[in-house]
Amino acid sequence: MQQQPIYQSARPSFMSRLDGAPVTKWLLILNIAVYFLGMANANLGEWLALKGHFSVATFFQHGQLWRILSFQFLHASPSHLLFNMFAIYMFGAFVEHWWQSKKFLFFYLIAGCGGALLYSLLFQLGQFGDTPFMYRGTIYEAAYIPLVGASAGIYGILLGVAVIAPDQRIMLIFPPIPMKMRTFALGILAISLFIVLTDGRNSGGEAGHLGGAILGFIMMKNPHWLAFIDRTGGGPRRPAGGTKSRWRRPGIRDAKVVREKKIKPRTIIDLHHDDELDGILDKISEQGFQSLTAEERKKLDQASQKK
Incomplete structure (x- = not known):
């Protein structure tokens, strides 16, 4: 890494x-x-x-x-x-x-x-x-x-x-x-x-x-402690429109993610428009990576490997 x-x-x-x-x-x-x-x-x-x-x-x-x-x-x-x-x-x-x-x-x-x-x-x-x-x-x-x-x-x-x-x-x-x-x-x-x-x-x-x-x-x-700042306009913005987006979410840069083998800080994830994935990314931004369930981590992991 x-x-x-x-x-x-x-x-x-x-x-x-x-x-x-x-x-x-x-x-x-x-x-x-x-x-x-x-x-x-x-x-x-x-x-x-x-x-x-x-x-x-x-x-x-x-x-x-x-x-x-x-x-x-x-x-x-x-x-x-x-x-x-x-x-x-x-x-x-x-x-x-x-x-x-x-x-x-x-x-x-x-x-x-x-x-x-x-x-x-x-x-x-x-x-x-x-x-x-x-x-x-x-x-x-x-x-x-x-x-x-x-x-x-x-x-x-x-x-x-x-x-x-x-x-x-x-x-x-x-x-x-x-x-x-x-x-x-x-x-x-x-x-x-x-x-x-x-x-x-x-x-x-x-x-x-x-x-x-x-x-x-x-x-x-606990980076989610400062998640309220995103809601005041200081956070990343999701690109509007389109069926495919290239979006880097700083919320993924949780200190615990540094030790993950597959999802690393500043990893850029290609995502097809998917409401479930959007919800997972929002959850990471607000509560931190550690708040995800095993199923949510697996889905995010799979999405990160798609080119």
Whole structure:
């Protein structure tokens, strides 16, 4: 089974990696723009940080619900921004092509929300302690400790790549060694989990990483969760008319289908107009491949072998 490579043998131009991935491109633009606008204007930067960061107190106690999204576009330092944008640039388009753009946007933001929620849960359970902190001469409760960064959504993306192409080999920057995407994903999750369990440095941020990864993994295994987006016009359209159609249904790209011997991701199926097959394809799009009965799988398998 061949998988779409993350790295091509021929070196692509810088922007060509983002071809057909408008959401990935705009995530890069927005994150970079927000950071440098804040750097260029100190007052604006302080306002963005105060109004945009996530904390347990501001979200749950004060009901400032926008923060569960806005914190994903703020960064604490140039290196924080650089590493996150590099990860989005390298892996975002790959997952966006799998989901399609509208679904990918929801996937990314929901994974980011998952990071904030797991951080909040572990904070309430006392995992990070309750030491107050000082900001500009004022002492704040630990519940006001700010959480910022795109990392939770990015960890969702990394788990997405690991599910789609677990055996894809990537090259680490430091140390410069190749490894499978599955191994890389398990490695970074193990590091985050260790830091959280030992309450190490930036344990709250690592909890956010774990939350994004967990929710990203769950969504990859249950793509029907985002099926409602198809019904708003974001999904594939069936060609009108004719007795024979050539239709590629992204809903077939269920994570479990990657392991099927006969029906693979991005398989193009020639279908004679058949209401029963249409119903099966609709069911896959809305509920995932795993929802099919044995009889439905057999019929779809037979249809996929017709040339």
